[in-house]
Amino acid sequence: MEVVFIRHGQSEANADGIIQGRVDYGLSGQGRDQALRTAAALRDYNPYRVYTSPLSRAAETAKIINRRHNAEIVILDDLIEYDLGEFEGLTVAQVFERFPRVPGRLKSGEPFHTLAPGAESDADVDIRAERALDEILNSGLPRIIVVAHLGLLERIIKKASASFKLELDPGPAAWPLKNCSITHFDFNPLSPRLICFNEVLHL
Numbered sequence: 029m030e031v032v033f034i035r036h037g038q039s040e041a042n043a044d045g046i047i048q049g050r051v052d053y054g055l056s057g058q059g060r061d062q063a064l065r066t067a068a069a070l071r072d073y074n075p076y077r078v079y080t081s082p083l084s085r086a087a088e089t090a091k092i093i094n095r096r097h098n099a100e101i102v103i104l105d106d107l108i109e110y111d112l113g114e115f116e117g118l119t120v121a122q123v124f125e126r127f128p129r130v131p132g133r134l135k136s137g138e139p140f141h142t143l144a145p146g147a148e149s150d151a152d153v154d155i156r157a158e159r160a161l162d163e164i165l166n167s168g169l170p171r172i173i174v175v176a177h178l179g180l181l182e183r184i185i186k187k188a189s190a191s192f193k194l195e196l197d198p199g200p201a202a203w204p205l206k207n208c209s210i211t212h213f214d215f216n217p218l219s220p221r222l223i224c225f226n227e228v229l230h231l
Contacts (some may be wrong), residue, residue: 029168029169029215030171030214030223031164031165031172031173031174031188031213032070032173032174032210032212032213033174033176033181033211034173034174034175034176034185034208034211035058035176035178035181035205035208035209036059036083036086036088036126036208037054037058037059037063037085037208038208039054039059039085040056042053042056042144042207043056043059043084044060044085044119045119046118046119047116047117047123048085048112048116049111049112049113050083050109051117052111052130053084053085053093054084055086055089055176056086059085059089060088061105061117061185062207062231063092064073064087064091064210065085065090065208066089066230067091067093067094067096070093070210071096075094075099075147075168075172076171077099077101077102077167077172078094078097078099078102078174079102079103079160079163079172079174079213080101080103080104080107080178081103081107081175081176081180082103082105082108083109083177085146085177086144086177087103087175089175089208092217093173094173105181106159106160106163107160107175107176107177107180109177109179109180110147110153110177110179110180111148111149112141112144113144113148114126114127114145114147115141115144115147115208116144117141127222135226141179144147145178150173153175153180154187157183157184157187158182160180163228165215175205178204181205182203182205185211188213189222193220194213194220199200206226206228208228209224209227209228210224210227210230211224227230
């Protein structure tokens with residue numbers, strides 16, 4: 029089984045520097061172009077199924093990529109992005125203004141997404157990521173595309189790597205995942221491998 033994980037194309041919120049979380053922004057013009065370029069890069073992949081988050085920026089990316097393949101598209105609710113609580117819909121500057129303790133806590137090493145009042149916890153996202161990964165791997169299909177979001181994909185890719193005892197290449201320094209980046213795994217149980225990670229040469 030091969031699985032290609034793709035972060036959605038640039039959204040309108042990405043372009044404007046707005047924190048999204050569960051807020052449902054669509055793709056920007058650049059995001060649609062990125063999705064088209066990703067579709068071209070995967071023209072010979074021929075997936076049997078495409079899983080996508082229900083949010084528009086991921087679902088639209090999935091549809092654009094799937095035009096070349098006409099595979100089954102399955103909306104998987106567990107692929108939705110982190111709920112970022114009171115940070116959603118704000119810019120980073122607005123977050124710093126409304127929550128003046130955040131800059132200092134960031135400097136002390138606390139992750140940005142954990143500082144949002146009302147945000148979903150990493151533990152809860154890990155549960156969703158594990159459920160989603162299990163559904164994908166238990167599908168029994170030889171080639172799959174998964175389109176989702178920055179935070180969720182980070183958790184699911186790390187889980188997949190750990191499950192198959194694969195080290196991320198070129199390693200954690202390459203995070204975060206870029207818009208319409210490709211991360212490609214071969215989950216052959218005899219010789220699993222990470223084919224590419226956060227690849228954007230096609231863009």
